[in-house]
Amino acid sequence: MKTIKKVLIANRGEIALRIMRTAKEMGIKTVAIYSEADRNALHVRYADEAVCVGPPPSGQSYLLGNKIIDICKRLNVDAIHPGYGFLSENADFCRNVREAGIIFIGPSPESIELMGDKLSSKHTVARYNIPMVPGTSDAVTDRKDAKIKSREIGYPVLIKASAGGGGKGMRVVENEEEFDEQMDRAVSEAIASFGNGSVFIEKYITSPKHIEIQVLGDQHGNIVHLFERECSVQRRHQKVVEEAPSAVLTPEIREAMGKCAVEVAKACNYYGAGTVEFIVDEDLKFYFLEMNTRLQVEHPVTEQITGIDLVKEMIRIAEGQVLSFSQSDLQIQGHSIEIRVCAEDPENNFLPDVGTLQTYIRPQGNGVRVDDCMEPGMTMPIYYDPMIAKLITYGKTREEAIAKMIRAIDEYQITGIQTTLQFCKFVMQHEAFISGKFDTRFISLYFSPEVLSPQPNDQEELLAAALAGMLIKDKKPVVHSDTSLSSNGGKSKWRNRIER
Ligand code: ADP
Ligand code: ADP
Ligand code: MG
Numbered sequence: 456m457k458t459i460k461k462v463l464i465a466n467r468g469e470i471a472l473r474i475m476r477t478a479k480e481m482g483i484k485t486v487a488i489y490s491e492a493d494r495n496a497l498h499v500r501y502a503d504e505a506v507c508v509g510p511p512p513s514g515q516s517y518l519l520g521n522k523i524i525d526i527c528k529r530l531n532v533d534a535i536h537p538g539y540g541f542l543s544e545n546a547d548f549c550r551n552v553r554e555a556g557i558i559f560i561g562p563s564p565e566s567i568e569l570m571g572d573k574l575s576s577k578h579t580v581a582r583y584n585i586p587m588v589p590g591t592s593d594a595v596t597d598r599k600d601a602k603i604k605s606r607e608i609g610y611p612v613l614i615k616a617s618a619g620g621g622g623k624g625m626r627v628v629e630n631e632e633e634f635d636e637q638m639d640r641a642v643s644e645a646i647a648s649f650g651n652g653s654v655f656i657e658k659y660i661t662s663p664k665h666i667e668i669q670v671l672g673d674q675h676g677n678i679v680h681l682f683e684r685e686c687s688v689q690r691r692h693q694k695v696v697e698e699a700p701s702a703v704l705t706p707e708i709r710e711a712m713g714k715c716a717v718e719v720a721k722a723c724n725y726y727g728a729g730t731v732e733f734i735v736d737e738d739l740k741f742y743f744l745e746m747n748t749r750l751q752v753e754h755p756v757t758e759q760i761t762g763i764d765l766v767k768e769m770i771r772i773a774e775g776q777v778l779s780f781s782q783s784d785l786q787i788q789g790h791s792i793e794i795r796v797c798a799e800d801p802e803n804n805f806l807p808d809v810g811t812l813q814t815y816i817r818p819q820g821n822g823v824r825v826d827d828c829m830e831p832g833m834t835m836p837i838y839y840d841p842m843i844a845k846l847i848t849y850g851k852t853r854e855e856a857i858a859k860m861i862r863a864i865d866e867y868q869i870t871g872i873q874t875t876l877q878f879c880k881f882v883m884q885h886e887a888f889i890s891g892k893f894d895t896r897f898i899s900l901y902f903s904p905e906v907l908s909p910q911p912n913d914q915e916e917l918l919a920a921a922l923a924g925m926l927i928k929d930k931k932p933v934v935h936s937d938t939s940l941s942s943n944g945g946k947s948k949w950r951n952r953i954e955r
Contacts (some may be wrong), residue, residue, distance in 0.1 A: 622692025702891025
């Protein structure tokens with residue numbers, strides 16, 4: 456057991472600030488790192504100490520593991536929290552941190568290695584009774600063989616990069632005629648994004664829900680789950696809206712999925728916070744997808760419904776403490792929803808938008824939490840993730856959480872940058888979302904840019920829009936294409952993002 460007195464957060468933006476807040480509450484000193492683009496960022500000012508690590512591109516700053524370790528030694532830092540993205544799932548970094556005598560607030564390098572690769576994670580859990588999507592258990596290299604296997608599995612199939620993440624390196628194949636083309640695309644995307652062209656094939660579940668289970672384990676073999684998060688509203692296989700609990704799970708399925716997630720964690724001797732992702736079909740049958748060995752973007756909804764600060768638990772676990780609660784101590788209280796407020800233009804195919812936040816006023820009030828790292832006058836750096844904030848609401852019931860979300864979206868004032876706020880309001884008000892009967896096709900089925908235009912009967916809004924139109928620049932022409940499954944037209948929001 457070692458008490459952490461000073462922690463370095465190897466990250467930026469909202470997650471760096473969120474981690475520092477908990478550290479402060481625990482009486483732990485904080486060290487920020489920053490790139491030249493983030494010199495004036497809030498996370499830098501919030502920290503007790505801050506060190507510049509290099510120029511804006513993450514490869515020259517936030518990803519410089521050895522430089523970050525040197526800073527820790529120089530400043531007598533006991534522990535590193537990697538947040539999500541960047542170095543969080545880098546087993547070599549984790550190992551180097553530990554070899555330098557510094558605590559890595561996360562799992563062991565061995566767990567990261569086993570779960571970081573989708574195929575190796577499937578092999579790891581294969582000994583246990585974990586339901587898996589039908590598919591190849593190894594990488595496919597021979598095309599002829601791959602086609603025979605796909606026929607056996609039954610079209611449509613999904614070609615997936617084993618090293619994949621962030622929804623990249625994934626291609627749906629509807630029939631054998633398009634197999635070669637989609638295979639080429641999947642392999643080249645996998646090489647471009649992950650430097651590893653290994654792909655495998657899975658049955659494509661046609662109306663799937665994405666439901667994941669949060670787990671927490673200590674270094675003494677105790678593992679619990681903190682229930683599910685429903686993350687089916689997705690674009691390009693990336694989450695946009697998340698909630699807990701799911702509107703459709705029965706207590707029995709919840710328990711079965713929870714048990715299964717704990718088994719998966721046990722299979723890789725997991726400790727720390729992790730997420731076991733499942734795909735759930737129309738009959739509520741669930742299948743293991745992958746495990747993410749880090750704090751998840753959407754972790755706040757779990758915190759809201761369980762009353763547990765996941766970062767605090769991660770720190771306690773890293774110190775070697777025993778989990779202070781058991782499964783039976785945990786209960787779901789109320790309902791929580793999170794939306795990702797991104798600097799993207801929903802009326803223009805969600806293209807990332809750049810600019811300066813002229814107005815930035817956060818919503819407040821009962822049941823509203825904003826995790827961000829923004830202030831008026833700030834310019835969105837083009838080098839990183841385009842997420843401006845996470846807006847989270849909490850209510851006694853799902854209806855209440857939705858009502859609070861709509862109210863909070865209306866209160867949120869952002870000008871100078873296009874955001875996904877109105878798009879998220881559309882989701883909250885859509886009958887399919889309200890009923891809970893939606894799957895990962897939600898956006899491709901129901902969304903087109905026109906739905907964001909004011910309706911003719913909204914006289915007041917029309918007038919306001921007309922007035923605003925006189926004041927602001929002309930809108931860009933609306934381009935909409937269905938980006939739900941395979942194509943992202945080379946305009947991925949990962950363009951300038953973190954490489955792992
Ligand atoms: P989740 O919401 O489940 O945590 P995301 O897919 O939104 O997962 O990814 C979370 C973070 O992990 C991203 O913001 C990004 O920083 C990082 N990440 C995940 N996959 C990739 C990838 N392929 N390339 C770069 N960063 C990634
Ligand atoms: P990543 O590492 O990119 O997060 P995942 O395996 O978690 O990869 O898949 C990301 C998303 O892609 C899922 O949330 C789901 O929407 C979709 N997906 C993955 N596998 C399947 C499948 N077999 N059938 C249908 N959709 C899938
Ligand atoms: Mg995933």
